[in-house]
Amino acid sequence: MTCRTHPPKQTLLRSIAVLALSAMGVGASLADTRSVETAYGPVTVNGQPERVVTLYEGALDTTLAVDANPVGAVITRGGSDVADYIKSRAGDIAIVGAPAETNIEAVISVRPDLILAAPRTNEQQYQLLSRIAPVIVSDVPMFQSDSWERETRLFAKALGREEAAEQVIAQVESRIAEVAALVEARIPEAQRDATLVRWMPQGPLVMAEGLFSASILQAVGFRIDDNDLVKEGRPHSEPLSLENLSSMDQSWVFLATLNADGDKALEAARQSPAFARLDAVEHDRVITVSGQLWTSATGPLAVLAILDDIEAAVTAIQP
Amino acid sequence: MLNALSPTSVVASRAFFPPLLAAGFLLLLVVLASLLYGAGPVSASDAIAALMANGTEEAWFVVTELRLPRTIIALVTGLALGLAGALLQSMTRNPLAEPGLLGVSAGSGFAVALAILLGATTATLTTLVAQLGALAGCALVIAATRVQGLGNDPVRLVLAGATLTGLLLALTSMLMLIDQRAADEIRFWITGSVAGKPLSILWATLPSITLALVLMATVARPLAAMALGEKAAVGLGHHPGRIRFLITLTVALLVGSATALAGPLIFVGLVVPFIARAFSGPDIRKTLWLCVPVGPAVVLGADVVSRLIAAPAEMPLGVVTALIGAPVLLAIVRAGRMPSL
Numbered sequence: 223m224t225c226r227t228h229p230p231k232q233t234l235l236r237s238i239a240v241l242a243l244s245a246m247g248v249g250a251s252l253a254d255t256r257s258v259e260t261a262y263g264p265v266t267v268n269g270q271p272e273r274v275v276t277l278y279e280g281a282l283d284t285t286l287a288v289d290a291n292p293v294g295a296v297i298t299r300g301g302s303d304v305a306d307y308i309k310s311r312a313g314d315i316a317i318v319g320a321p322a323e324t325n326i327e328a329v330i331s332v333r334p335d336l337i338l339a340a341p342r343t344n345e346q347q348y349q350l351l352s353r354i355a356p357v358i359v360s361d362v363p364m365f366q367s368d369s370w371e372r373e374t375r376l377f378a379k380a381l382g383r384e385e386a387a388e389q390v391i392a393q394v395e396s397r398i399a400e401v402a403a404l405v406e407a408r409i410p411e412a413q414r415d416a417t418l419v420r421w422m423p424q425g426p427l428v429m430a431e432g433l434f435s436a437s438i439l440q441a442v443g444f445r446i447d448d449n450d451l452v453k454e455g456r457p458h459s460e461p462l463s464l465e466n467l468s469s470m471d472q473s474w475v476f477l478a479t480l481n482a483d484g485d486k487a488l489e490a491a492r493q494s495p496a497f498a499r500l501d502a503v504e505h506d507r508v509i510t511v512s513g514q515l516w517t518s519a520t521g522p523l524a525v526l527a528i529l530d531d532i533e534a535a536v537t538a539i540q541p
Numbered sequence: 542m543l544n545a546l547s548p549t550s551v552v553a554s555r556a557f558f559p560p561l562l563a564a565g566f567l568l569l570l571v572v573l574a575s576l577l578y579g580a581g582p583v584s585a586s587d588a589i590a591a592l593m594a595n596g597t598e599e600a601w602f603v604v605t606e607l608r609l610p611r612t613i614i615a616l617v618t619g620l621a622l623g624l625a626g627a628l629l630q631s632m633t634r635n636p637l638a639e640p641g642l643l644g645v646s647a648g649s650g651f652a653v654a655l656a657i658l659l660g661a662t663t664a665t666l667t668t669l670v671a672q673l674g675a676l677a678g679c680a681l682v683i684a685a686t687r688v689q690g691l692g693n694d695p696v697r698l699v700l701a702g703a704t705l706t707g708l709l710l711a712l713t714s715m716l717m718l719i720d721q722r723a724a725d726e727i728r729f730w731i732t733g734s735v736a737g738k739p740l741s742i743l744w745a746t747l748p749s750i751t752l753a754l755v756l757m758a759t760v761a762r763p764l765a766a767m768a769l770g771e772k773a774a775v776g777l778g779h780h781p782g783r784i785r786f787l788i789t790l791t792v793a794l795l796v797g798s799a800t801a802l803a804g805p806l807i808f809v810g811l812v813v814p815f816i817a818r819a820f821s822g823p824d825i826r827k828t829l830w831l832c833v834p835v836g837p838a839v840v841l842g843a844d845v846v847s848r849l850i851a852a853p854a855e856m857p858l859g860v861v862t863a864l865i866g867a868p869v870l871l872a873i874v875r876a877g878r879m880p881s882l
Contacts, residue, residue, distance in 0.1 A: 422725055422729070423725050423726045423728075423729035423730070424729040424734065424736075424855075424857070425736070425737070425854070425855070451853060459853075459854070460851070460853075460854035461854055461855075462580075462853055462854055463579065463580030463581055463736065463848065463852065463853060463854060463855045464581075464607055464736060464737050465579045465580050465581025465582070465583060465603050465607055465608075465848075466580065466581045466582070466853045468581075468582070468599060469582070469853075493739065494737055495602075495606045495607075496602075496606070496607060496737075499602065
């Protein structure tokens, strides 16, 4: 920006100087300036940011996965802190808002040099945040099987840690292969159909096939079918009528709750005769999982944690 | 008021049975519709086949385990709210005195929300709590009618009720901030629904509903006498104070039971007596009789609509009853002269 105020001649001289310096190999910090493609156009970031604010769970996950230093994060949906699966790694991180409402003053007070924002950040918010530090809003389409991977690469580029990201992604892929082999060994082909639901008092929400955790289930060999109950581009269906429960009757039911108390949710669900008669319930193939991790989080660490859950569930089955 | 004694009332009483029979017939149709239609893949013909004992196991389950319980619960809820509305309106001589509008339901709702937050799950406890809350709400309403100038101005009484409702809703929202799990349950419950409610709740409310019906039978005649004026009632040997107390108790039992069953449904207690009075005239006993088929038909009809309007999801019952009730409220208020009770 400041360049524009210089006379052309001076700019030219400067470019020559930069070229000369980088050719000599002493201009590392300047050469490290890169442009990241975001939803609001290219954003320039210098070096390896030291103080990162993440306004999106996937961004916090990636930042920690590539060993960068997050100094502020938002709470997980329905919680009062970052998600449980990532809490120990995040340590004593400052909370700067909730997923839909950022506390701008809190963001300023942690003096970030990079802000990784949520995919749905609106223009007004973006402009406001941009005055504090460079803002990265992911332009990766949501709810597709490779969304998390593309987001990880995008955030890693902004963080200047692309190599670390590739290592983590490779680690995730080998872990997926491991769990997939386990699934193949322990569950017959015909019984790998599964559904992912969140049990709400007003009825079950069926999660989209393209949702993050649903795509991991598919990656390890489960077949997920939302039976067209989920509208295009939505993360889940409306709360279904109990009369439609039979449409989620698959061999496996992964039952998520927003609070960690999965057993209580299962107990509540079991009291409904429509739920109790599902095949998966009768065959004890209902796996309660944390909604924080399974229906709210994304990122490489979340994949690893979800794979651990799947591994535990598959290992525990009685043939 | 005196025309209850005039010859025209003989004509009115003759015209009383046809509407009663028509309402009964309508109720039968609604019950049938409730068993045949739902938000799921089991169609009306599947349901008929199941009822004729040659349908699929799935259809049999949906009809008997899902549609039948909610049908029964909706019937009882409609009965309780319709009667409670008619009684409350007759006693306060105010056609707008509806448990939902006056804050009785909100009192009951707040009490249950508090109980859910504290971890209550048993149906019995919720029923008792809902009734205590309704009783407290009733007491506040009665106190409000005693305030100078408020008791004989229907709209001002409703304003007082709206204030109470607003306050209680705010308190309920505050409770929801405390606990996410409870918040989900309270949010669902407060909108009002009969979907997925187990019949065990019905068994828990049945004793108090029975008691309320017995109480109602004993006060119906004195209440009709009070419509002629308190002095006339005293002259006929009744005790207005005692009657008011018994009716308050009856209304609290009925509203508390209905709230425990289906959540705080607003407007039902307004719409049902409004329809009933259109056919019965001012006699409270006839109004009550007509409320017996009309109340269940209104609530169950609203429930059938709630299943069909947003399939495969369901619209909360409370939303549908509010959509039906709001125009009726406007009609009553706009009718220049309030129908006097």
